Amino acid sequence: MKFAVSLTMERFSPEVPMATVKNNLLTLARMADEGGFEMLWTAEHHTIECTISPNPFQTLVWLAQHTKHLRLGTSTLVAPYWDPIRLAGESALCDHLTNGRLEFGIARGSYQYEFDRMAGGMPQQEGVAYMKEIVPAVRKLWEGDYAHDGHYWKFPLATSVPKPLQRPHPRIWVAARDPGTFDWAIANGASILSTPLSAPAAEIQVLSDKFHKAVADHPEVPRPRFMMQRRTCVYDRPDGWEKAVQHSMDYGRAFENLMQNAGTVQNGFPEAVPYEAVKGKENYNPENIRKNLMFGTPDEVIEKLLVFEAAGVDQYCLGLTFNLPFELQKRTIELFVKEVMPVFAARENDRKRAAGG
Incomplete structure (x- = not known):
């Protein structure tokens, strides 16, 4: 199992300068690069300060200038917000400017608040249909001249300029939770981004079963990769939770x-809704959060990660963007690099030796 980190610029107070936010992201990205993480993922969001990323390609090109090894992924582009020609061209240019390190992740989108401002108020659930139309169109544009006559987009013969550096194109990842999306993504040669959110550990196997069923149903497709993300915090003392x-x-x-x-959003800062208004109140039980999320000392985190490994997850992604204090974000990466990742590297080496013997 490999490891990635999800990072996005975030502000929760107008008192925090953007220069601080930017520099914090750069510091964490460099730590992940030097520490041996496989990938860094960053999201697309608009009009909200808690996730500052109106164009993740810009962020990834900037980070590429300051890192050497990290693969750089979009987690995720929001399909209804893009035009296929623009998406093909911008992603291909990003691939060149990152020296072929781009991982292309896309989704239907999540926040209804954003859809009301970016997609004419359409229900965010409808975004999946946009995703299913735009992904094949982008792939065709990356290949060469292509004309599109679809439900959401129509254009005459055109192509992506430039073409991607990676051949035939960057790896495509699709965010999925329901079986239909798993099946469609894998049938179309995409890898999977998923998350059990705040659900108990059993949800990890539920998502894994969906992935492996879709893989089994499409033996004609080379096995894709399977990434899973949770909010993560690693701390030194047991009471750090x-x-x-x-x-x-x-x-x-x-x-x-x-x-x-x-609730309301004031100048880009969303208010926290009252506890009485939240859905799934069991997800706000402190003991459930401590147990379900990737919170723990290094030993506790290793035990939790073994569940992901057993479920066939190829890449576990540390979700660090939830207003965790910067010092805790840094300490999480430090402890992960020093005490967690070597355990899984050793396990992988043992498996290779066993297979070779």
Whole structure:
């Protein structure tokens, strides 16, 4: 199992300068690069300060100038916000400017608050149809001249300029939770981005079963990769969970605001909805959060990660963007590099030796 980190510029107070936010992201990205993480993922979001990333390609090109080894991924582009020709060209140019390190991740989109501003108010659930139309169109544009006559987009013969550096194109990843999306993505040669959110560990196997069923149903397709992400905080002392859990709860209430349009957003800062208004109150039980999310000392985190490994996850992604204090984000990466990743590297080497013998 390989490891990635999900990082995005985030501000939760107008008192925090953008220069600080930018520099914090750069520091964490360099730490991940030097520490041996496989990938860095960054999201697309608009009009909200808690995720500052109106064009993730810009962020990845910038980070590419300051890192050497990290693969650089979009997690995720929001399909309804893009035109196929523009998406093909911008992603291909990003691939060149990152020296072939781009990983192309796309999704239907999540926050209804954003859809009301970026997609004419359409229900965010409808974004999946846009995704299913735009991904094949982008792939065709990367290949060469292509004319499109679809439901959402129509254009005469055109092509991506430039073409991607990676041949035939960057790896495509699709965010999936329901079986239909797993099946469509794998049938179309895409790898999978998924998350059990705040659900108990059993949800990891549920998602894994969906992935492996889709893989089995499409033997004609080379096996794709399977990434899973959780909010993550690694700390030195067993009582370190309290701060991580509190930040997760507070962030979750802001997240509910954006998902449900259940509160106000002032100058880009969403208010945290009252506890009484949240859905799935069991997800706000401190003990459930401590148990379900990737919070723990290095030994506790290793035990939790073994569940992901057993489920066939190829890449575990540390979700660090939930207003966790910067020092805790840094300490999480430090402890992960020093005490967690070597355990899984050793396990992989043991398996290789066993297979070779």
